[in-house]
Amino acid sequence: MPRLTLRRRRQLAGAVFALPALVLVLGLIGLPIGQAVYYSFTQWDGLTSTWIGPSTWTQAFHNPNLWTALQNNAWLLLAVPFALGFPLLIAMLLHQRVVGWKVFRSIYFLPTAISWVVLGLVAERFFAYQGTLNSLLHVVGLAHVNTNMLGYESTALSALGITFVFTMIGTNTMLFLTGLATLDTSLEEAARIDGAGRWRIFRHITLPHLSRFIQLAFVMTVIALFSALFSLIFVMTGGGPGYATTTMEFLIYQTGFAQGDFGTAALYGLILFVLTAIVGIIQLRLIGSDE
């Protein structure tokens, strides 16, 4: 009689197989969350930490930089409709399958492969005083509106937002195109036979079918907005001018590594964590309501 039954062996194998992943995720993601909570109540420079208590939180919320960063994040949310709308439009265009659509598809997706560091560098060229934007304005006869969007507090965030929209186009178009490909064409045909026009077909058949894909794209876009702008900000503006383009994630980096205030940075990290968690929960709700 062997030591273990087949069922036990299966369970044991399962536990052993899952263990490395669990350890890695717990150790490098789970544990730091817990530490962040602890350190958010301390004065911490990375070496020594002194317990201060909840006052760190009240202090943090009195810091105008936090509010500026949160405000910047909120303003950037305005980019989300564009980051979804353009890709949806482009996906619809590709879905018409005109000559060479596959080549177009590859071209549209290509920027997806490039680092946001590089895209940030290019965007800087675009918005620069001697950059493409001003050349374009010159060509259309608006030479007097010489812009320098990254140089002014009032416009730098918009430039960042526009760059963000551009960087999201590839991924979101890819998502929507896949969604359109899974659409049962017989549905469209049936609607056409029933006398529905193009708008009606789009509104009542295509769009509802795409809703899951739009939800996913929305969540991915918002999360990218909260946590993937670092590269762009780092090379384009360094968070400036002033704090004009400092978002939460950049504020964390600055507070921790420029000012050496690890405790406050950990606290800001938690705020960011809560923000993304909210988006995550919304996503779970949405997926849950589907099934």
Next chain:
Amino acid sequence: MSRDTVDVAETDTSVERRVRARRAGRGALFVVMLGVAVVMLYPFWVMIVDSLKSENQFLAGHGFSWSSWRTLSSTIPVLQEVISSTIICAVSILLILAVGLPAGFAFAKLKFRASGVIFLGIVSAMMVPLQAILMPEFVNITRLGLTGGYTGAVLVYAALGTPFSVFLFATYFRGVPDELIEAGIVDGLGYVGALWRLIVPIAIPAIATVTVLQFIQIWDDLLVGLLFIQNTSERPITVGLAVLAAGRTTSIPALMAGSLLSALPAMIVYLVFQRYLVKGLTMGIDR
């Protein structure tokens, strides 16, 4: 296709006019798509054109020169940085696969006590941005003395990539019939054998998806390389570029040449494995 032409076409009974309108619509569509293509190719155009100028030509706004390419390796240590990037990518991806494949198999086919909860926990870690845990992570890795070589960065990349790969593998393996594994068991395999000789070969497409996604992710990343690799001689290319760019002392043509060079590997991987990328992105909702 513009709405107007369509409406005209649909109220018109003449077949000929319909065909003509349709052709015009298609033509307009093609032009629009061409326009979008120009926008999407803009970054490449900038990189190519600006890198083909000397510093003076760039300031003047016109001219052509190979100088920035010729002197590239002395301006930016590209070779060294590309090697670093490659090592970091390769080791991180291997680690992600080594950890993700067995875990995906376990969660899909070898349910154990609390495996559902643990799976949920691992998968929800996907939603945690690195910045949220940046400070403790940095201090932990530094204290363990792992910022000296590539180890720290590799570990962080692996941890960040694991939740998605576990999710993707588990989803993929759920589609594999139980009987296949049972057939292996009856044929004399143990679970390690089943993993290695049945599951891994079957998972090649999923492995390709994870590899391509992670390669692009890691190759393109800045934050981890910036913080978790101390020695400038071990910097990956993205970090090298970003630091030089932020310093604002390096000539733009050289930066653009470096950028183009750094973008090439990811672009090639992307173009060759496009379909795996799409598959990974829409995993779980396109069925």
Next chain:
Amino acid sequence: MAEITFEGVTKVFAGNVTAVDHLDLHVADGEFMVLVGPSGCGKTTALRMLAGLEEISSGTLSIGGRVVNHVLPKDRDVAMVFQNYALYPHMSVAQNMGFALKIRGESKDEITRKVAEAASILRLSEYLDRRPKALSGGQRQRVAMGRAIVRSPRAFLMDEPLSNLDAQLRVEMRVEIARIQRLLGVATLYVTHDQIEAMTMGDRVAVMRGGKLQQVAPPQELYDRPANEFVAGFMGSPPMNLLRVRTAPAEGRLALAVGAQRLELPRAYEASHELPTDADCELVLGVRPEDIEVVDEAGSGPTLRTRVERREALGAEILVHLALVEAGAPSSVAYDEDVAITRPSVLVARMAPQARVGVGDVLNVRLNEERLHFFDALSGVSLARGTA
């Protein structure tokens, strides 16, 4: 090669669902045993317990005299053919067939030789380098068989191996599997829900229902002497007609009341069956569709007066659905919701296609008096003497 013995084998799943209830079954060495029953009857669970893929809750399971309750699948030396074949998609046909041998550590030459041998038996020789994806359904099925044959195991276990094939191929493979099994002489447990497979393939057939074994017998005996109403209704297509009747003995003669009609029975049944002697006892009368014939007048033998309700031409034969003609009361044919399938509200008779029968015709039909079946009205157990 070995015999297989289930002794009081029980499987209780989590949530207290008893899938197999005290199964006693013996498969002799070289025997082809078919385990048949409706879906969810526990037959597949029984097979999986034998394979070692499912643990046994209680009882004893032995292969070749060795108790294997706690033996791992790989150490049982049994080969299994799965319903969906479970071919390894990344291996060629030859690799699929040789995989178990390779794991066992046999030499390459040996594996090649055995695979070639099995392939020739199965007529797969030209496909050895193909991947399963490039094969037809029938070929895949044969590869699955090949994987089992190559190992020369002590027992073959087959789980509905033909259910994914189309009808024509199924008939072919039925013959093929039976041929191969006889050729190799390996004890085989074959699970199916198809009573035709059970009838045509098995040396013996075990009928299961709700986790319980109903009857084990050679196919013809199962057909001729079903142990209970369920077996009677399950084997044969269309199934046996089952009528709820009452005893009505008169002048010392056996007779039944079928609705308002009277059915005289031959004396011989007194000896062969344990029929109640009292009047007005309920029981179930079973008649196979082929044991009903049309007669001119109420002549000799048990006859009933019926009306044709429906007529189904099947080419080689016709099925005639009959309702009893009643004086006043409607059809008294028993109807019980629980066993509605096994007890249709009308009689079905199988007739030659030239029989001149039209819907609405009133016919006198005679039941074959030598082939009547009687079952207890409550338990459904056969009243024939000498059956379990």
